[in-house]
Amino acid sequence: MTGTLAAWKWSAATLAALAMxxxxxxxxxxxKKKDGASSEAPYPSTYKRYPGAPTALVGATVFDxxxxxIDNGTVLFMDGxxxxxxxADLAIPAEYTRIDGSGKFVTPGVIDIHSHLGVYxxxxxxxxxxxNEMTSPTTPNVWAEHAVWPQDAGFTRALANGGIxxxxxxxxxxNLMGGRAVTLKNVPxxxxxxxxxxxxxxxxxxxxxxxxxxxxxxxxxxxxxxMGNFAVNRQTWLDAKKYADGDRxxxxxxxxxxxxxxxxxxxxxNHCYRADEMALVLDMAKEMGYKVSAFHHAxxxxxxxxxxxxxxxxxxxxxxxxxxxMEANDGIPENAALLQAQGACVVIHSDDDNGIxxxxxxxxxxxxxxxxxGVVIPDEQVVSWxxxxxxxxxxxxxxxxxxxxxxxxxxxxxxxxxxxxYSRPEKVWIDGALMFDAxxxxxxxxxxxxxxxxxxxxxx
Amino acid sequence: MKRAALFLAAAAxxxxxxxxxxxxxxxxxxxxxxxxxxxxxxxxVLVRAGKVVAAGAGVAVPAGVTVVDGSGKWVTPGLFSAVxxxxxxxxxxxxxxxxxxxxxxxxxAALDVSVAINPASQHxxxxxxxxxxxxxxxxLNGKSIFAGQGAVIDLGADPNAVLVPRAFQLVQxxxxxxxxxxGSRVSAYLTLRSALAExxxxxxxxxxxxxxxxxxxxxxxxxxxxxxxxxxxxxAVDRAADIRQVLSLKGDFPxxxxxxxxxxxxxxxxxxxxxxxxxxxxxxxxxxxxSFEALASxxxxxxxxxxxxxxxxxxxxxxxxxxxxxPQQAGNLVALNKLPGxxxxxxxxxxxxxxxxxxxxxxxxxxxxxxxxxxxxxxVLWDGDPLEVSSAPVTVWIDGVQQPxxxxxxxxxxxxxxxxxxxxxxxxxx
Numbered sequence: 001m002t003g004t005l006a007a008w009k010w011s012a013a014t015l016a017a018l019a020m021x022x023x024x025x026x027x028x029x030x031x032k033k034k035d036g037a038s039s040e041a042p043y044p045s046t047y048k049r050y051p052g053a054p055t056a057l058v059g060a061t062v063f064d065x066x067x068x069x070i071d072n073g074t075v076l077f078m079d080g081x082x083x084x085x086x087x088a089d090l091a092i093p094a095e096y097t098r099i100d101g102s103g104k105f106v107t108p109g110v111i112d113i114h115s116h117l118g119v120y121x122x123x124x125x126x127x128x129x130x131x132n133e134m135t136s137p138t139t140p141n142v143w144a145e146h147a148v149w150p151q152d153a154g155f156t157r158a159l160a161n162g163g164i165x166x167x168x169x170x171x172x173x174x175n176l177m178g179g180r181a182v183t184l185k186n187v188p189x190x191x192x193x194x195x196x197x198x199x200x201x202x203x204x205x206x207x208x209x210x211x212x213x214x215x216x217x218x219x220x221x222x223x224x225x226x227m228g229n230f231a232v233n234r235q236t237w238l239d240a241k242k243y244a245d246g247d248r249x250x251x252x253x254x255x256x257x258x259x260x261x262x263x264x265x266x267x268x269x270n271h272c273y274r275a276d277e278m279a280l281v282l283d284m285a286k287e288m289g290y291k292v293s294a295f296h297h298a299x300x301x302x303x304x305x306x307x308x309x310x311x312x313x314x315x316x317x318x319x320x321x322x323x324x325x326m327e328a329n330d331g332i333p334e335n336a337a338l339l340q341a342q343g344a345c346v347v348i349h350s351d352d353d354n355g356i357x358x359x360x361x362x363x364x365x366x367x368x369x370x371x372x373x374g375v376v377i378p379d380e381q382v383v384s385w386x387x388x389x390x391x392x393x394x395x396x397x398x399x400x401x402x403x404x405x406x407x408x409x410x411x412x413x414x415x416x417x418x419x420x421x422y423s424r425p426e427k428v429w430i431d432g433a434l435m436f437d438a439x440x441x442x443x444x445x446x447x448x449x450x451x452x453x454x455x456x457x458x459x460x
Numbered sequence: 461m462k463r464a465a466l467f468l469a470a471a472a473x474x475x476x477x478x479x480x481x482x483x484x485x486x487x488x489x490x491x492x493x494x495x496x497x498x499x500x501x502x503x504x505v506l507v508r509a510g511k512v513v514a515a516g517a518g519v520a521v522p523a524g525v526t527v528v529d530g531s532g533k534w535v536t537p538g539l540f541s542a543v544x545x546x547x548x549x550x551x552x553x554x555x556x557x558x559x560x561x562x563x564x565x566x567x568x569a570a571l572d573v574s575v576a577i578n579p580a581s582q583h584x585x586x587x588x589x590x591x592x593x594x595x596x597x598x599x600l601n602g603k604s605i606f607a608g609q610g611a612v613i614d615l616g617a618d619p620n621a622v623l624v625p626r627a628f629q630l631v632q633x634x635x636x637x638x639x640x641x642x643g644s645r646v647s648a649y650l651t652l653r654s655a656l657a658e659x660x661x662x663x664x665x666x667x668x669x670x671x672x673x674x675x676x677x678x679x680x681x682x683x684x685x686x687x688x689x690x691x692x693x694x695x696a697v698d699r700a701a702d703i704r705q706v707l708s709l710k711g712d713f714p715x716x717x718x719x720x721x722x723x724x725x726x727x728x729x730x731x732x733x734x735x736x737x738x739x740x741x742x743x744x745x746x747x748x749x750x751s752f753e754a755l756a757s758x759x760x761x762x763x764x765x766x767x768x769x770x771x772x773x774x775x776x777x778x779x780x781x782x783x784x785x786x787p788q789q790a791g792n793l794v795a796l797n798k799l800p801g802x803x804x805x806x807x808x809x810x811x812x813x814x815x816x817x818x819x820x821x822x823x824x825x826x827x828x829x830x831x832x833x834x835x836x837x838x839x840v841l842w843d844g845d846p847l848e849v850s851s852a853p854v855t856v857w858i859d860g861v862q863q864p865x866x867x868x869x870x871x872x873x874x875x876x877x878x879x880x881x882x883x884x885x886x887x888x889x890x
Contacts, residue, residue, distance in 0.1 A: 122748040122749045122750045123749055123750060123751050123752060123754075124750050124751060125751075153748060153749055154748055157747055157748060161747070161759075210553075302873075302876050303876055303879075303886075304879075305879060306879050320782075321780060322869070323550075323551060323552060323582070323583065324551075324552040324553060324779060324780055325551060325552060325553035325554070326551050326553065326554055328551075329551055329868075330868075330872055331869075332869045332872050332873050333869070333873075334873045338873070338876060338877070342879065353748055353750075354745060354746075354747075354748070357745075357747075358792075361788065361792075361849050364849040364850055365788070365849045365850070367850065368849065368850035368851065368852065369852075371850075372843075372852060373873060373877060415798050416798075419849070419850070420848060420849070420850075421788055421791035421792060421794075421795060421847060421848050421849045422791060422794055422795045422798070422848075423795065424795055424798065424799060438799050438800065439800055441800075441801060449749065450749060450755075453749065453755045453756070454700070454725065454728065454755045454756035455749075455755060455756030455757065455758060458756070458758050458760070458801075459758060459759070459760055459796075459799060459801040459802040460747040460748075460757075460758050460759065
């Protein structure tokens with residue numbers, strides 16, 4: 001909302017941005033014998049963790065991300081990994097630097113499953129708007145990582161104010177199949193490869209509903225209705241199955257991505273608002289032989305919490321957005337709590353370069369709205385909504401998302417309870433390296449774009 | 461037929477003439493006056509005949525007044541939502557339901573939103589449930605830098621929303637204004653100055669209007685009140701240099717009553733804004749270089765302007781920036797006080813920035829957004845710290861009338877509290 005009035009238009013661009021979902025795919029296409037170049041993961045991650053001292057966080061309240069809480073806890077990490085998590089009695093080897101967390105809170109690094117940082121960066125000018133390849137209703141061939149601008153200052157704000165350590169950057173939702181998403185470590189880098197999360201699976205973004213039919217209907221082509229949305233999707237899947245069942249000798253970028261989905265190596269992240277439409281997508285996935293990992297922007301998920309639980313699909317949602325378009329008309333603030341009450345998986349997402357700075361607050365709002373209808377969810381479970389549950393739906397939960405021995409030392413020290421509006425990250429470690437420190441102004445990343453500009457290096 | 465009758469009955473209940481104001485007192489609550497002061501423990505708020513009589517500690521409750529026990533709860537004035545599009549749209553992307561702007565209109569400055577505000581809007585009901593009781597509603601720009609005239613409304617559940625029609629004129633400058641004016645800031649400033657000059661001419665000699673005038677007669681006439689200072693001119697700008705240009709307008713048009721909307725880089729020119737006595741309505745958590753006029757954006761913008769003496773309200777609750785988010789935004793400014801190098805607001809000033817200050821800027825100083833004797837009886841009882849994200853209003857009064865809570869969202873949440881359809885489909889659960 002930076003430009004206030006100027007920025008506010010119910011324009012197609014705004015809606016496209018809101019609608020963006022994701023796509024991603026595993027760089028490894030199915031490695032069959034004749035797979036040629038596609039058997040090697042191209043554009044590999046070059047990320048290497050930065051140095052960090054062996055660190056012991058002591059005296060803080062620890063929310064471990066998997067539903068546990070330790071008062072006066074101890075978190076040990078060194079060489080990029082969590083070593084141990086325990087109570088005040090946990091032995092601390094001599095070489096560890098102790099950080100007093102009394103009165104403070106520790107959580108895993110915050111993870112946003114739905115971001116467009118880098119592909120719709122700041123400044124939001126057309127020249128940098130690279131998130132929607134709106135030239136065909138299905139573009140499984142495009143990859144978000146080929147458009148991520150590492151100098152987007154939004155990454156730094158997400159780190160400093162939101163404690164974001166990992167995020168999934170998705171193509172937009174103009175298309176039924178938007179392309180591959182990329183999972184990043186929120187570490188400044190000269191290249192996108194330097195941010196890529198090592199070992200993270202790809203996802204592919206799909207989108208239901210209003211956006212694809214509007215974008216292509218206005219061009220006078222399919223799809224122009226929800227019927228068309230499904231018809232185009234189904235035919236595309238059928239064609240992909242034929243490719244996947246063949247020898248895959250001839251490279252086809254789009255079909256390689258779709259085959260990766262059918263192989264179960266590439267996850268599906270599906271932008272979908274309406275309950276009835278999500279139910280249809282679940283049947284399409286069964287018909288074609290793939291699985292939906294998460295429905296994004298699922299404002300009506302609360303109407304089918306049972307179905308989503310049974311199918312093991314997460315709902316990646318805002319706390320309380322609603323009303324901006326017809327398919328968002330039934331959004332309610334109790335969505336997350338009602339899903340949790342049904343035993344379904346909840347992920348709080350942003351889809352927004354401001355919202356990504358406050359996923360913890362959005363989760364806290366949803367928690368309060370649940371409490372008022374009698375759904376009481378403890379803080380330590382709410383924290384999983386923006387940590388471990390996001391990691392699960394992104395396929396990186398074996399590596400990060402919770403504070404457990406052997407996992408990546410992606411850690412946030414908060415200056416108060418993260419579910420309070422009055423709290424902010426004080427320190428953020430990524431793979432054990434201190435990447436942000438509110439008490440040290442030089443531990444605040446400044447993007448190339450901001451150098452020499454008004455406000456360079458300011459608190460943000 | 462029965463269903464229709466019930467619907468009509470429900471509609472009648474919603475639109476019944478305003479219930480008469482009730483005399484009531486909230487006791488034993490944590491009372492925040494809204495004037496910038498700290499909340500008062502064990503306080504009382506007394507409202508009679510729709511007006512605040514007293515608020516604070518040691519307030520006696522007269523006999524015959526309904527007493528509401530506020531133990532464990534907080535009380536604030538109703539929130540004032542400055543510069544919002546409340547009541548002008550139903551579903552944002554459904555054009556037919558959206559009256560915020562008019563791309564195809566031959567008119568600009570003369571456009572008057574007061575005729576389109578829908579008191580039955582779901583967003584008004586939802587905002588009311590969030591503690592918002594009054595607002596300044598703005599049009600948005602169509603094809604002109606002039607968006608038109610905004611109105612001050614209350615959010616009471618009655619048919620009479622508009623308190624002050626044509627309360628202000630909104631003009632867009634900066635990058636947005638430049639595009640509207642043909643492609644440059646140069647053109648935008650000239651367009652504004654020419655229009656104001658035209659209004660001055662038409663006011664001086666109504667019969668002598670030149671035929672090559674830029675504005676329609678209605679638009680020029682609408683700007684007369686602006687040049688004469690009888691109607692506030694809200695100017696949307698963000699860049700520090702644009703703010704300076706706007707402040708300089710008073711050199712040629714000394715009667716302008718300016719309000720700056722946006723002011724993302726306001727902290728860089730805070731002393732000049734303060735010296736000019738021009739208030740600001742801003743979006744407080746903006747901290748990205750989202751455009752070339754917002755390069756220096758920071759969440760410390762409000763705190764720094766306030767420290768320099770600028771009167772700053774949180775606002776621009778447009779579209780997805782829902783009016784009920786105001787307390788969260790204010791609370792974030794309090795959070796800044798714990799961060800070295802950042803400038804936030806005290807808790808009391810943060811509440812004032814969403815209550816008394818926007819009311820003051822909107823022409824209701826001392827009359828709304830504050831629990832002072834004689835102010836409107838807009839009172840909100842909260843289940844916790846109003847600026848905390850876990851809190852929400854319990855009861856809302858507007859003009860001393862307890863408001864019905866409930867809307868499309870609350871009906872949905874009741875219906876889907878469980879997913880049991882063992883006897884009948886959900887459609888029968890209402």
